[in-house]
Amino acid sequence: MPDAVSHFPAPYQELFHKVEHGLRNRLRYGIPQDPLTIGFPRTPDPEAKQKLMSIAEEVRECRACELGDIRRDRYGKAVPGAGPAQARVMIVGEAPGHYEESLRDKRAMGFGMPFVGPSGKLLDKILESIQLQRQDVHIGNVCCCRPPKNRDPYVAEIDACLPYLYRKIEIVQPWVIIAMGRFAAQVLCEGAHRGEAVGDLLGKLHPYVHDARIKVWPMKHPAYLLHQARGMVGYYEEMLIIGAAIKKAMETLENPNQCRPFELP
Numbered sequence: 268m269p270d271a272v273s274h275f276p277a278p279y280q281e282l283f284h285k286v287e288h289g290l291r292n293r294l295r296y297g298i299p300q301d302p303l304t305i306g307f308p309r310t311p312d313p314e315a316k317q318k319l320m321s322i323a324e325e326v327r328e329c330r331a332c333e334l335g336d337i338r339r340d341r342y343g344k345a346v347p348g349a350g351p352a353q354a355r356v357m358i359v360g361e362a363p364g365h366y367e368e369s370l371r372d373k374r375a376m377g378f379g380m381p382f383v384g385p386s387g388k389l390l391d392k393i394l395e396s397i398q399l400q401r402q403d404v405h406i407g408n409v410c411c412c413r414p415p416k417n418r419d420p421y422v423a424e425i426d427a428c429l430p431y432l433y434r435k436i437e438i439v440q441p442w443v444i445i446a447m448g449r450f451a452a453q454v455l456c457e458g459a460h461r462g463e464a465v466g467d468l469l470g471k472l473h474p475y476v477h478d479a480r481i482k483v484w485p486m487k488h489p490a491y492l493l494h495q496a497r498g499m500v501g502y503y504e505e506m507l508i509i510g511a512a513i514k515k516a517m518e519t520l521e522n523p524n525q526c527r528p529f530e531l532p
């Protein structure tokens with residue numbers, strides 16, 4: 268039977284298998300074995316889903332920056348984000364890559380999907396380490412179209428695409444947003460400025476720039492681990508902190524639709 272990661276290049280496969288091995292031994296790192304049965308997502312709200320769908324359709328037609336034309340010329344797909352309409356946890360990355368924009372999956376309804384390449388595979392395993400599944404979280408990007416040759420998105424492209432991200436956050440109303448990489452951290456953390464290194468923002472919760480009740484937890488992008496596998500343990504530790512905070516918040520919840528301040532334990 269083909270391995271779930273066999274379509275990735277060999278060095279990535281090796282890394283994924285190492286991560287899997289680490290996960291099997293996760294008790295060594297103090298990670299609980301029992302799943303976090305904490306009721307993700309909230310009670311479905313059909314209207315929220317509809318609003319997200321209409322943003323996705325806008326993104327599909329969008330030409331607000333040059334990435335839209337480049338995508339159209341390449342026959343690439345827009346990647347507006349995916350996940351429950353009212354997830355407790357949202358993950359925001361930078362921009363789609365080759366795997367994301369060329370996904371062929373009927374369930375994606377003609378869109379690409381965020382984080383399905385090597386970084387995404389790693390993200391799944393990291394989420395698994397804190398007992399979260401991909402379907403528990405809403406995942407998006409700062410830019411919805413792939414920059415050519417996977418370069419960093421330009422400031423003008425980020426600015427053009429940000430309104431979509433901010434509208435989605437307003438609909439999803441997550442408790443916590445995990446900002447993966449500097450571009451996401453810079454546009455989501457209150458008080459952060461463009462050009463700020465993600466290292467200066469790591470290790471604490473920041474208020475979300477448009478709603479202080481929502482918290483942002485900046486992290487390095489999982490792509491960093493593809494080149495720096497030694498950083499994996501530290502990365503796990505950061506995920507453990509946020510996983511423990513989510514668990515604590517859910518345990519103290521009085522009803523499943525309640526919104527409450529989110530804090531570190």
Ligand code: SF4
Nearest residue numbers: 329332335412427428
């Ligand atoms: S990156 Fe965003 S703003 Fe630019 S064309 Fe794509 S959807 Fe529109």
